[in-house]
Amino acid sequence: MSKIICDFCGATDSVDNPVISGDNACICKACISAAHDIMHGNDPQDYHQEQNVQTQEEVIKLRTPQELKDILDEYVIGQDTAKKVLSVAVYNHYKRIFRHNEIDDDTELNKSNVLLIGPTGSGKTLLAQTISKYLDVPLAIADATSLTEAGYVGDDVENVVTRLVQAANGDIEKAQRGIIFIDEVDKVARMSENRSITRDVSGEGVQQALLKIVEGSVVNVPPKGGRKHPGQDALQVDTTNILFVCGGAFDGLEEIIKKKQGANVLGFNQDKKSKNDHDKIISKVETDDLVKYGLIPELIGRLHMTATLNEITEDDMVHILTEPKNALIKQYIKLFAMDEVNLEFEQDALKELAKLAIERKTGARGLRSILEDIMLDIMFDLPKYKNKTITITKEVVLKKQEPKVA
Structure with missing residues (x-):
């Protein structure tokens, strides 16, 4: 037997929101409540949205930063600083989504996207995979090297969002609260600080395209991705509540930091650098170092929290x-x-x-x-x-x- 559906909002009969059936129409509890508010001059509350958010929050099981770090400790060895940064960022991000109505004022909470800097195999991807698994939120992993500006051979930046929708089994509401991990983001650095006269379709162009979705906007994405399936009806996805984690090895960044500090990076009598020296130098990375490396300032400004991962001993x-x-x-x-x-x-x-x-x-x-x-x-x-x-x-x-x- 098919379930009764509310004729006003389309909600299906459930224990939390029962639908009353009449001779020619059906109405749910939420619509009755909204109608009551309207009749008494009150603003009708968006019961469905509130109920959906509560359900999502129950699924995600909002954990404290310490609880998140304890989970990461079970799967990732070392990298305590990166774990703390990611745990705090994720906690604040989902607290911002689910608990923003607890304090009634005009202050808007912005999301804190994360940039992870560390050598290959140091655990950047594993950190993102582990935290998404235990929050039960969809995760999409994309390689920045495969992305190009729209109209050129390669993946459009919007395809990253398509992958997140696919990871959420087509549930756009769930996808809009997911995590996108963009790996090898250092590989889309422009070759110099000067603006390129010619097209840089897989470098600065990709960074410019990433700005829109990282900051938060409604993007039209093809459900099956890319230009290989033309004629698809585009899905509208709001990226405002999607957490972006970018990672990269940033080879050569150490030399940029050392030059800024006035250290001599060339010469015959250089002592062989130790792992600790390398980790200490990389941990001092600042925004202007990343600009010199080739990331555009606008993108760096949207990656608010930076964590460095140490070389593995x-x-x-x-x-x-x-x-x-x-x-x-x-x-x-x-x-x-x-x-x-x-x-x-x-x-x-x-x-x-x-x-x-x-x-x-x-x-x-x-x-x-x-x-x-x-x-x-x-x-x-x-x-x-x-x-x-x-x-x-x-x-x-x-x-x-x-x-x-x-």
Whole structure:
């Protein structure tokens, strides 16, 4: 049996908003309440919108910054400053959406978009993925290098919003409270501070196009994305309440900061910089450094909170392998356990894995490919090791010896 629908607003009969059925019409509780307010000279309250926001808030389960950071700690090793910045930004963002009516005044709260600066594999994307997963909000991840100005080969900037709508399964209301992560934003920096005379369709042009959606505006987006599906009816999406997180490695930014501080970045007698020196310099980044790097001031002005991520050390790599909830070693132990095989890693083997990842300069994301290469032959013959224990040693990682089987 089909549910009764209100003839005035289209709401479906529910426990919270029951619909009363008459001979020739149906009306819901919300419309009766609004009609009562009108008859008594009061402004009718937007009951449906209020009810929808409350439902969304219940789903999102607004958490404190400390609670958000605790969640991030379970999946991301180190990077405490970046975790705090992102936790505060997300908390303030959703508090702004759901609790703005608690204090009745004319003050408007602006959103705080985030810029994450850190080397490849340091956890920028993982931070955004983790926080969206535990807030149960849609997340769209886009690579800035694939974006171009409208009319040129490549993705339009608006396609980023399309991906968010798709991540929300077509629910525009939910998408309008989601998170968009734009990676490799440093790759769309213009080549110099001077305005380019010629077209820069994948650099400054993209930054200009991003301004509109990052600041907050109603954009028309194709439901299936891009120009590959012409003739689509465009969807209208308001980006005012979408949180934008931009990330990039910003190679060469360190030299810009050192020059500003008057340090000599050239010469034969330069001491080899340590990781701590690098992290200290990058943490001092300011707006004018990013302008010199090639980001336009208007875009920087819309990325209000900046956090720097540190380079990952060998010890960090070992922790990443073993400690997070979805740590790679835990995943392999579970895979082997499914075939009733025990898997163990010696500490020296873990350190060697970490060392290899650092040498390849791929960050934490390089750990999986290293492990897959090492474990391939073992997993090929895995079923025959049933009820046995396989131990991975340093020599196995270096491919000098077969694993121990007991």
